[in-house]
Amino acid sequence: MSDNKISRNSSIEILRCILMIQIIFYHLLVHGTNGTFHQFFDNQPLPTTLIESFFLIFNMFPVDCFMIISGYYGLNIIKGEKINIGKVLRIYIPIFFYSVTFGTIAFIHNGLPIKEYVHNFLPIYQSNYWFITCYFILMLLSPFFNAFFEQFCRNKMFICYFITIGFINYLCSNSHFSSLLGLGYNKFFTILYCYFIGKFIKVYESKLTFSSGKSFLFFGSSFVIEYGIIYLVLKITGKNLWIQLSLNSSPFTILQAIMIFLFFKKFSFQSKFINLLGRATFAVYLIHENQYIRKPLYSIINGGGYKGTVKLIPYLLLAAILVFLCCEFLEIFRLCFFEGCKRMVISLRKKR
Numbered sequence: 001m002s003d004n005k006i007s008r009n010s011s012i013e014i015l016r017c018i019l020m021i022q023i024i025f026y027h028l029l030v031h032g033t034n035g036t037f038h039q040f041f042d043n044q045p046l047p048t049t050l051i052e053s054f055f056l057i058f059n060m061f062p063v064d065c066f067m068i069i070s071g072y073y074g075l076n077i078i079k080g081e082k083i084n085i086g087k088v089l090r091i092y093i094p095i096f097f098y099s100v101t102f103g104t105i106a107f108i109h110n111g112l113p114i115k116e117y118v119h120n121f122l123p124i125y126q127s128n129y130w131f132i133t134c135y136f137i138l139m140l141l142s143p144f145f146n147a148f149f150e151q152f153c154r155n156k157m158f159i160c161y162f163i164t165i166g167f168i169n170y171l172c173s174n175s176h177f178s179s180l181l182g183l184g185y186n187k188f189f190t191i192l193y194c195y196f197i198g199k200f201i202k203v204y205e206s207k208l209t210f211s212s213g214k215s216f217l218f219f220g221s222s223f224v225i226e227y228g229i230i231y232l233v234l235k236i237t238g239k240n241l242w243i244q245l246s247l248n249s250s251p252f253t254i255l256q257a258i259m260i261f262l263f264f265k266k267f268s269f270q271s272k273f274i275n276l277l278g279r280a281t282f283a284v285y286l287i288h289e290n291q292y293i294r295k296p297l298y299s300i301i302n303g304g305g306y307k308g309t310v311k312l313i314p315y316l317l318l319a320a321i322l323v324f325l326c327c328e329f330l331e332i333f334r335l336c337f338f339e340g341c342k343r344m345v346i347s348l349r350k351k352r
Contacts, residue, residue: 011267012069013278019062020281024288025320026059032298053230055313057246064194064248064257071198075142091139095132098286099123106292129289134188149199169193173249190249212266219259226252283331288323
């Protein structure tokens with residue numbers, strides 16, 4: 001989600017778009033089928049559980065991969081010796097715009113209480129989006145984290161410490177300790193960890209000699225091993241371990257995120273249109289996960305009628321693509337409108 005105009009690789013922008021479609025698909029599969037996160041597989045036959053587990057674990061790595069991309073390109077808001085206000089605003093303006101816009105619509109149409117309506121003017125403070133709040137905090141603290149990483153990676157035992165911290169983070173995410181931080185925010189450390197992985201790839205890029213074939217092989221192998229463990233445990237004990245093995249902090253999920261990033265990074269080309277689509281993916285999350293949009297969206301799509309049938313996955317995949325395209329259209333329209341207003345203001349100033 002970082003914005004790097006100098007070295008924007010359109011292959012990575014394609015990856016951003018794919019990742020966002022996966023995130024939408026995951027949300028629809030979990031929340032748009034009249035099920036809940038922990039009760040999704042209740043009273044379903046084994047083949048159906050295995051198929052839906054397959055698509056759930058396949059769509060768990062996108063958030064980690066987004067943060068690896070951010071770490072690779074950098075989130076530093078310091079430009080020279082000053083804070084780069086423009087970079088902060090590029091992130092905050094769409095957050096504020098969609099929060100207030102949809103809040104105003106809900107206020108007018110649904111009679112939203114005035115107190116709740118006012119909360120939409122403070123989307124970060126009110127934590128309307130758990131991931132966006134974590135991401136924004138990370139961006140604000142990026143100068144400190146970047147400086148810490150530079151010092152940390154000079155340690156001779158850096159890689160050992162780094163891997164150990166990753167496993168500790170995973171164990172904590174699987175324990176009751178994670179509940180102390182609240183839903184979503186226990187993932188902040190995983191988000192930070194993936195951000196550091198992105199920076200690690202950038203620093204040691206010349207030493208990482210993975211070909212695109214090897215990257216894809218490692219990606220596929222980790223996925224097959226993870227799914228194999230889930231299948232065996234489910235077959236023998238009847239317990240589904242997909243949640244435990246597919247957390248964002250899971251070594252499997254993080255490895256998949258790393259390898260798919262390395263795979264796409266090997267291909268480099270430039271396309272203004274694809275770059276525009278990639279730039280708008282941030283807003284796709286803001287729109288479809290807005291608190292006033294997601295419930296009616298899930299209600300309209302309502303994949304519950306196809307639950308347990310072969311139609312469920314194609315239906316939700318098509319729905320995810322359509323949602324993605326609609327959100328992209330809205331964001332591109334906003335960008336064009338804002339750019340037009342900006343040019344108009346500049347033109348009026350010049351006339352004066």
